[in-house]
Structures are given as structure tokens and as C-alpha cells.
Amino acid sequence: MLVICIFPYGAYAQAVIKGKVTDRSATPLSGVNVFIKGTIDGTSTGENGEFLLKTHITGDTVLVFRYVTMEEILLPVHIGEEMKALTVKMREKQNQLGEVVISAGNFDVGDKTRATVMNTMDVETTAGADGDIMGALRTLPGTQQIGESGQLFVRGGSGDETKIMMDGLDIPNPFFAGVPDVAQRNRFSPHLFKGIVFNTGAYSAQYGGALSSVLALETKDHPSKPSTVVALIPYGGQVGHDFLGKGVSGGFDVGYSNFGPYYKIISQNVDWLKAPESGMITGNFRKDTRGNGMIKGYVYGNLLHQAIHYPDVEQQGKPFPYRVKNANAISLLTYTRDLSETWKMYVGYGLNFNKDDIEHRNIPVETTSLQHQLRTTFSGPVTTWARLNTGIEGFYRQITTDSLQTPEFRDNEAALWLETDLYVGRDLIIRPGIRAEYDEAIRRSVFLPRLSMAYRAGRYGQMNLSAGEYAQKPHYLFLAENPGLHFTQATHYMANYQYGHQKRIFRAEAYYKNYRQLLTTIPAPGNNGNGYAGGVDIFWRDARSVRGFDYWVSYTWLQTERQFMNYPVRATPTFASPHTAHFVVKYFFERIGLFTGGSYTVAAGRPYYNPNNPEFLADRTPVYHNLNFNVALLRRWGKTFNTFVLAINNLAGNEQIFNYRYSSDGSYRMPVTLPYQRSFMLGWFISIGQDRSGEILEQLP
Amino acid sequence: MKTIIILILSFSITAAYAQSPYEKMITERVAELDTARTSRTLQRLANDFERIALADEKNWLAHYYTAYSYVRLAYSIKGDQIDVYCNQAETYLKTAEKLQPKNSEILALYAYLYGAKVNVSPMLRGASMGKKSAGYTDLAIEADPENPRPYLIRAMGIYHTPRAFGGGAEKAVPYLEKALGKYKTFTPASKNAPRWGKAYAEQLLRESLKK
Numbered sequence: 018m019l020v021i022c023i024f025p026y027g028a029y030a031q032a033v034i035k036g037k038v039t040d041r042s043a044t045p046l047s048g049v050n051v052f053i054k055g056t057i058d059g060t061s062t063g064e065n066g067e068f069l070l071k072t073h074i075t076g077d078t079v080l081v082f083r084y085v086t087m088e089e090i091l092l093p094v095h096i097g098e099e100m101k102a103l104t105v106k107m108r109e110k111q112n113q114l115g116e117v118v119i120s121a122g123n124f125d126v127g128d129k130t131r132a133t134v135m136n137t138m139d140v141e142t143t144a145g146a147d148g149d150i151m152g153a154l155r156t157l158p159g160t161q162q163i164g165e166s167g168q169l170f171v172r173g174g175s176g177d178e179t180k181i182m183m184d185g186l187d188i189p190n191p192f193f194a195g196v197p198d199v200a201q202r203n204r205f206s207p208h209l210f211k212g213i214v215f216n217t218g219a220y221s222a223q224y225g226g227a228l229s230s231v232l233a234l235e236t237k238d239h240p241s242k243p244s245t246v247v248a249l250i251p252y253g254g255q256v257g258h259d260f261l262g263k264g265v266s267g268g269f270d271v272g273y274s275n276f277g278p279y280y281k282i283i284s285q286n287v288d289w290l291k292a293p294e295s296g297m298i299t300g301n302f303r304k305d306t307r308g309n310g311m312i313k314g315y316v317y318g319n320l321l322h323q324a325i326h327y328p329d330v331e332q333q334g335k336p337f338p339y340r341v342k343n344a345n346a347i348s349l350l351t352y353t354r355d356l357s358e359t360w361k362m363y364v365g366y367g368l369n370f371n372k373d374d375i376e377h378r379n380i381p382v383e384t385t386s387l388q389h390q391l392r393t394t395f396s397g398p399v400t401t402w403a404r405l406n407t408g409i410e411g412f413y414r415q416i417t418t419d420s421l422q423t424p425e426f427r428d429n430e431a432a433l434w435l436e437t438d439l440y441v442g443r444d445l446i447i448r449p450g451i452r453a454e455y456d457e458a459i460r461r462s463v464f465l466p467r468l469s470m471a472y473r474a475g476r477y478g479q480m481n482l483s484a485g486e487y488a489q490k491p492h493y494l495f496l497a498e499n500p501g502l503h504f505t506q507a508t509h510y511m512a513n514y515q516y517g518h519q520k521r522i523f524r525a526e527a528y529y530k531n532y533r534q535l536l537t538t539i540p541a542p543g544n545n546g547n548g549y550a551g552g553v554d555i556f557w558r559d560a561r562s563v564r565g566f567d568y569w570v571s572y573t574w575l576q577t578e579r580q581f582m583n584y585p586v587r588a589t590p591t592f593a594s595p596h597t598a599h600f601v602v603k604y605f606f607e608r609i610g611l612f613t614g615g616s617y618t619v620a621a622g623r624p625y626y627n628p629n630n631p632e633f634l635a636d637r638t639p640v641y642h643n644l645n646f647n648v649a650l651l652r653r654w655g656k657t658f659n660t661f662v663l664a665i666n667n668l669a670g671n672e673q674i675f676n677y678r679y680s681s682d683g684s685y686r687m688p689v690t691l692p693y694q695r696s697f698m699l700g701w702f703i704s705i706g707q708d709r710s711g712e713i714l715e716q717l718p
Numbered sequence: 719m720k721t722i723i724i725l726i727l728s729f730s731i732t733a734a735y736a737q738s739p740y741e742k743m744i745t746e747r748v749a750e751l752d753t754a755r756t757s758r759t760l761q762r763l764a765n766d767f768e769r770i771a772l773a774d775e776k777n778w779l780a781h782y783y784t785a786y787s788y789v790r791l792a793y794s795i796k797g798d799q800i801d802v803y804c805n806q807a808e809t810y811l812k813t814a815e816k817l818q819p820k821n822s823e824i825l826a827l828y829a830y831l832y833g834a835k836v837n838v839s840p841m842l843r844g845a846s847m848g849k850k851s852a853g854y855t856d857l858a859i860e861a862d863p864e865n866p867r868p869y870l871i872r873a874m875g876i877y878h879t880p881r882a883f884g885g886g887a888e889k890a891v892p893y894l895e896k897a898l899g900k901y902k903t904f905t906p907a908s909k910n911a912p913r914w915g916k917a918y919a920e921q922l923l924r925e926s927l928k929k
Contacts (some may be wrong), residue, residue: 035781048758048762048765050764050768050769056769057740057769057770060767061762062756063762083765083768085788085806086802241846241849242849518798520797561797607880608882609880609881610882610883611882650882653882
């Protein structure tokens, strides 16, 4: 009998374990699973974080504390009769906090929901963005409203100081070839991309050749379904098809547009000789390969023709024909794969061809450029606390033009970079990096050290500090005939704070940049320019407070001066406004599938050159106002998804004056304005198979 | 001798009991699940099932119900936290799937889970997660055409999809009727096997017909 009694002896002696569970900041945690390891004896903490666990088990054992967002705690205890109340503090799981990421100066546009300022859908649904990536990015702080150009002017930098890359490969001609003073769209539809990283400064060593900004676009992987899409807009149409097989997918799009009939109905401020007419064809291809690898191919071809009567200010605005014909072709091929469990490699080859035939006052100029690029990168952990990113790239360029004494210009360029992410504890990352560039035409190399760090400040906050050296070659037109030219250079310093939680994001960033050796063209081309830019960018987005309602506000403060090109003295350049603010709102009536959006931008006047004013660039254009509106109705009929779109830009019909062009004697001036008073767009987009209604708003005027 | 027999008997009874506390606890908690509404109760039940799953690693039902409780939690809240619960559910569901591959109930729960993930951001995720959910619904029906739950999950998906995108209450009705037809004839494979959803299907049908 005695033997039996010993066995279940504990059954009658019930022990009680009491305690309280909190997080690191002593906030009680309710719903924590508290139990004895390996048994079902346990309980959950109540509202006040307290628990009371009754058990028959006694002696030395381990108490487990588990909670979804917290790291598990194993607490060795001795269960006896008289136990003291336990106090347990749990720490957030690493992945719950989100990785500390270096975000100074870059805006990540992705599909992630956490702390991304924008997602790819925003490109299509932001009123006034016209489904143009650049248009959507222009509502972020740090960018300037340069209405006469499609380029991105970032933090006091010129449009040429922003570089655009696709899957790591350069796109030297990302915009449609244009006529003077009319903004041109970028060539790429946003639906090509799964991620967009907009670097407004102090970016990583993997990017080079850009003094102010880098826009890195990342193309999509396999689609989830095959689909066909048809788009009908007042000035053209587009047909596309995506196919999907096992581990392989691809697609093509063919488009044609002719603004002729549209311009007949909606009057234009520009005297068009030939309204833009363009044909486009693109294809893409993806194939899975061994080692979790993928081969991606992308080809693009476009022919465009447009011509205007361009007024000559020296002759009281007498118009002269300006005609441009452009042919552009892009081919990108990339291969990515895992080298081991943790190391990854990338190889990319890019080919860009561009031919411009420009005829002004009956003088034709033909320019043909060809660029080859080869790029390879490797990344992986070296130790548990250090991660290496390294790569090498080379360019070959060949440019033939009638406008130079030397009709053919060739140039080779090579770059090498090395960067390490050092994880110092769980709240701090330090990223030192170095980039070396060599250019054959310049016959010199530059070394560009960079340093960034990110520190977690609170559960949803983060602070960043970055600094670095940046370089860019002068334009080939100058490089070809002035062998003594050097790289133009800049030093960036930046500090930011970001808070992101539950669809609310706040971001504030301050920066200072110092420009050196900027290109000057008077008296002779040289590197005698310099300048600075400093400012503060603020962004707030809230998609949480009211269901279906999403808005953001951004403000840009910019102070900059530079002496470059033909500036006789240092002055605030024509592409810099000291204050810019944006208000973007969106509302989705989910029940009826109706989407509406609006945006309003206001910016202080920009400097313009007035020969009558003895002070250089002392005049300012009027304040800029721009109000846009869009509405989209989504309907599904059978297997087709239909989207009807109405979009109006510059709804209030504000006269937007970007600049004045003066005759050299100052007696005549001509304002540079929008080519239209208001723009209208009504479209019908049909997609079959897959819901591609997200692509709707990307084709706006 | 008598004492020895009693001794052996009492031993074997204890042994029989020693196996069943898990099953017994599952039975009790499943009964509670049917009426659980608040996230506090659901979290407590998730914890109880989790303890069984950790103690009795080969018990697929313990893993299944832990996952199910977390999916229910995911439907009870809004925002980013949905993902937290869904990811937790996914880990347990994966273990259940390893123990019981191609089980219609597990596949149906995957469909239910990805349906919850759509709610984080219907605009962004409707397409990708909705498709993933639909794919699992198909698999669940294929694995057992008599299981009513995949039909209920499909009906829920359609019910909550705006009309403009081809959803709406009316379109959910045929699937709800089909699900309810299956509930009538469905007999759980074992005492603790999944049997949830009937009351909810009835409620949803009533609401759909009202509209």
C-alpha cells in the first residue's frame, strides 16, 4: 500500500504560484500563457497581468511564459508550499519591433504595410500624379515642383543630378524626348514594379553617378495569374497580356497614342505643329533557376514624334518650328541566385539605345547614344553581427552627335564598392561603406566614403544619421571637348526621426549639403562652381483615424545657393522654392467600388532671370497653386474587371508660372506655364482574368 | 492477492486517465470555443490549446485548435496586429499539416487564415491573399467534398467582397445553402474533430436574405 501512496503523493498537495507579467516599460500584459514546461498545467494572465497557477507538480521545474509578440521566458523555479509572488518582465520579439533599417534620406515605396510612406498603389491613385511614378514622388517632401520638367529636382539639386535605375541597371533616358518647357512623363508604367526606393540623399555606397538623388526601381516577380488587359483612353489605347507557366512567366504590352484629336477639343497654350504621337512595345520574361535563382529579362522600344511652334524671345515671340523625333530601346537582363544558405549574388547587363532627331529653325541635329553596363553584387553575413555588401560595375558609352566638333565620344567607367552592416546590439546598426569610381574621359578616380547609422528610439520610432561623399561626371557634351574636367562633388549630412505605427507615419528630416567643383561654363568650361543646400522635410500620413479615408501632408523647407553653369555669382537657382506643401486625400467607398481623391500643392515663387534687374536671379515667380481631382469607378462583369476613370488636373485653372524667358536686352519676356489650363481624362480599362484595376490611373494625361 | 488486483486495477485506471487528460481538455475547450466572443476568452483558449500542443506534440487537433483560436483572434481585431495572430496561427497550422497532410479541415483553416490577412489592407492584399485563400478553399473541397467548412469560408469571402468587385450578400447565398446542406449530413470523424461553423452559416444566411 505504501508504495502506491508514494506515487501520487503530490495529488493532494496542491501548490499555488502567483505573479505578475509586464513588458519592459512595466505595462501589464494580459493573455500571457504561463505554464509548467512539458505539462498542460498552466493559466493565462488576466487584465492586470496577474496570474494564479494551481498545480500538483512540486519540486524543481521550469516555468514558461509565452506571448505572441514577446520573447519566450523560461524561468527555473522550485515549487514548494510557500512561494513568493513572481514578477516577470518580457521583451518584444526582434521581428515584432521590425528591423532597424537605415532610412535616412530614402523613401521606400513597397507593398509592406509597416512604416512605408507610400505603396505602389498610391502611384496610381494619387490625384495629379497621373499614374506617373515621378508625379507621386513629387508629393513627398524634399522634391521641388518644377512644372516645366518631368524630372525629379531633389533638395536643391538639378534634375540631371537624379539618377534612375531599374533592377540595379542605369536608365540614362527615363523620360520621353520632349520639346522645350513641356514636362514629359517617365517611360515606365508603375505596375512593372514591386518596389521603389527613392533616395533623397546620403544614400548607400552601392549607388554612384548621382550628385543629389537616386531612384531605384525593382521589377515584379511572377504574376499570380495569367491576364489580358485593354485600355481605352481619349488619345490612344493599349493591349497587354501576361502568361504564367510552371516556374516561368512573361508578357507583352503594345500601345499607341496620338494627342491630335484630344488637343482639338481641349485647347492648349502650346502651339502644336504635330501633337505627340507615339508607339510603344515592351516585353518581359522571368524564369526560375536552380539555387532559388531567377533570370529576368525586360525589353522596351518606343518611337515618338512631336513638334511645336517655339517662340523666339529675341524676336518678340515670333514662332519657329521645333521638331523632335525619338527612338529609344532598352534591354535589361538580370540573374540572381543564392550562393549558400545566406549569401546571394546578382549579375545584371543593361543596354540602352537612344536616338534624337531634333530640328529647330530647320537646322537638324542628330544624336545617337549607346550604353552598355555590366554589374555584379554579392551580399551575405560575415559573422553574426556583420553583413557585407560588395559589388563592381562597368560602363561603356558611345555617343555620336552633329552638335560637337568631335562627332564621336567614347567613355569607359568602372566602380567598386564595399559596405558592411554592423549590428551593435538590437537597437543600433552602423553602416560604413566606400565607393571608388574611375572614369576614362576624366582620367581620374574618386574615393567616396559613406557612413550611416540607425538607432531604435522607442517601440515604433527610429533615428538615423548619415553622411557621405558623392560624385557625378559632367554631361558628355562638356566632357567630350574639355579633357581637363573633373568629377563634380558633394558632401551630404543628414539626420532624421521616423515614427510608424498602425498606418500612421511621421517623419522629419534635416540635411545640409556642400557642393564642390560644380561645372561652370563661363568664361570656359571648368569645375569652378560651388554651393550649398540645407533644409527640413516633414511628412505625416494617417490612414487609420477614419475607415476608408487616407491622407498625407508634407512640407519642404529649402535654402540653397550655388554658382554653376553660366551663373556669374552664387545665387538661389531657378529650380528651388523655399517652401512647398502638399495635401493629398483619398477616400474609397468600398461598398460601391468608388474611389475618389484630391491633392493640393502650394509653393513659394522660384527665382527667374531678369536682365533688367542688376541683381542676378533676384526676381521671384508668383506663388504656385495646383489642385487636382480624380474619381474611379470599379466594376466586375463576369470575368472582366472594368475601371472608369475621370481625372482633372489644375481643377481651379490657376495660372502656373514656372519661369520667364527674357530677350537679352530685357525688352520682351515670355512666361513659361503649363501647356494647358486644365487637363481632362476619361478612360475605360478592361482587364480579363486577373484584377488589374490597380493599373487604372496610370495612363492619365 | 486482493490488494494486488486492486493495485493493478488502480494503476491501469490511472494509466488510462493519463492518456486522456489532453483529449478531455480539448473536448471541454472546444465546447467553450463555440460561444467564445471576446478576444480575452479566445486568447485564453489559444493558450490552453497551445499547452496541449506543446505537451502532446503528435496531437494534430491540439495544433489545429491553437491555430483556429488565433485565426478567430485575427478576425476579432483590426490593423497590423492581424498579421501577428495570423503568423502565430500559421506556425501551428503547419505542424498540424505535417502530422495530417492533405486533411480537408487543415486546408480549410488555411483558407480562413488568409482571408483574415486580407483585412490588414483590402486594397493592397485583396488580390494576392484573396487568391491564396481561394486556392486553399479549392484544395479543401477536393480533399473532402463533404466538408461544409470550405463552402462557408468561400461564402464569407464573397459576402465581404464589395459588390463592385463581384461579391455581395446575394452571391454568397448559394454557397451558404450548400454549406448548410453539408452541415446536415456531416459527422465529425472523432469526438474532437472540427465541427464549427453551422450557427455562423445560419446567421450569415439570415443576414444575406434580409438584404
